[in-house]
Amino acid sequence: MELLADTDRPPPGAEPDWTVPQRHNAYSDADHRVWVTLYDRQAEILPRRACDAFLHGLDALDLHGAGIPDFRPLNEKLGALTGWRVVAVPGLVPDAVFFHHLANRRFPAANFIRRPDQLDYLEEPDVFHDVFGHVPLLTDPVFADYMQAYGEGSLRALGFGRLPNLARLYWYTVEFGLMETPAGLRIYGAGIVSSRTESIFALESGSPHRVAFDLERVMRTPYRIDDFQQIYFVIPSLQGLLHATLEVDFAPLYAKLSGAPDFEIAALAPGDKIFSRGTQAYARGRVRQHA
Numbered sequence: 022m023e024l025l026a027d028t029d030r031p032p033p034g035a036e037p038d039w040t041v042p043q044r045h046n047a048y049s050d051a052d053h054r055v056w057v058t059l060y061d062r063q064a065e066i067l068p069r070r071a072c073d074a075f076l077h078g079l080d081a082l083d084l085h086g087a088g089i090p091d092f093r094p095l096n097e098k099l100g101a102l103t104g105w106r107v108v109a110v111p112g113l114v115p116d117a118v119f120f121h122h123l124a125n126r127r128f129p130a131a132n133f134i135r136r137p138d139q140l141d142y143l144e145e146p147d148v149f150h151d152v153f154g155h156v157p158l159l160t161d162p163v164f165a166d167y168m169q170a171y172g173e174g175s176l177r178a179l180g181f182g183r184l185p186n187l188a189r190l191y192w193y194t195v196e197f198g199l200m201e202t203p204a205g206l207r208i209y210g211a212g213i214v215s216s217r218t219e220s221i222f223a224l225e226s227g228s229p230h231r232v233a234f235d236l237e238r239v240m241r242t243p244y245r246i247d248d249f250q251q252i253y254f255v256i257p258s259l260q261g262l263l264h265a266t267l268e269v270d271f272a273p274l275y276a277k278l279s280g281a282p283d284f285e286i287a288a289l290a291p292g293d294k295i296f297s298r299g300t301q302a303y304a305r306g307r308v309r310q311h312a
């Protein structure tokens with residue numbers, strides 16, 4: 022999640038909604054080379070790992086080019102497909118600002134890129150994570166609607182005081198989600214597809230749990246930001262994710278959550294439907310309920 026500055030004031034030079042000019046001409050040759058290096062690394066490993074909607078979006082937006090995309094032509098393509106557009110921000114933005122952008126089909130993307138010695142390290146999301154990781158799926162009409170609905174729902178959640186639960190939903194879907202497909206598990210989360218090491222780890226390591234998506238389970242599961250995930254949640258499809266969230270009345274769910282303990286991050290819970298690792302074949306099982 023594009024977490025979360027703790028001040029409501031935009032920095033000098035930013036608009037009240039925290040947007041700034043991208044200043045595409047200001048990127049150096051070294052900046053563009055970082056983009057191309059990261060892009061090429063991911064392009065090599067994402068076929069048969071990323072979901073089809075992401076790969077189609079990558080093609081549709083032609084994000085390779087000569088380096089960091091210029092948001093103006095990018096927005097012409099994206100807007101024509103789903104009505105979304107990318108807006109530049111200087112970095113982290115406050116919750117309410119972020120959700121307001123999403124609710125209006127605007128994705129805030131950092132306008133800076135990591136240094137050449139930080140290819141596998143990010144202190145906070147940069148333009149590669151935000152654009153390469155997030156924007157291709159915004160070409161998919163179903164996911165585009167999910168992201169808008171998430172923004173709208175989160176604005177309402179501010180009033181319920183349940184934002185930490187909504188942040189977990191974002192984390193385990195938009196950032197670190199996996200999807201079940203007939204060909205095997207596939208990645209759709211931006212935090213995975215923009216990371217070479219986690220793209221491999223998420224699908225192929227024997228270490229993390231992979232559990233079928235369940236809204237309440239996800240919202241009761243904390244996450245860590247300083248290491249690979251210890252649990253990934255698997256959706257049946259983007260349509261299934263949209264239905265699982267749009268068809269829920271969140272007010273009673275929030276009431277239920279307020280009295281429910283969190284799950285251990287690394288532990289399976291009764292009723293979890295689990296998936297084995299692998300990009301081709303997979304097996305499923307279920308964690309037995311305690312008697």
Ligand SMILES: [Fe+2]
Pocket residue numbers: 022023146150151154155196211212
């Ligand atoms: Fe992100």
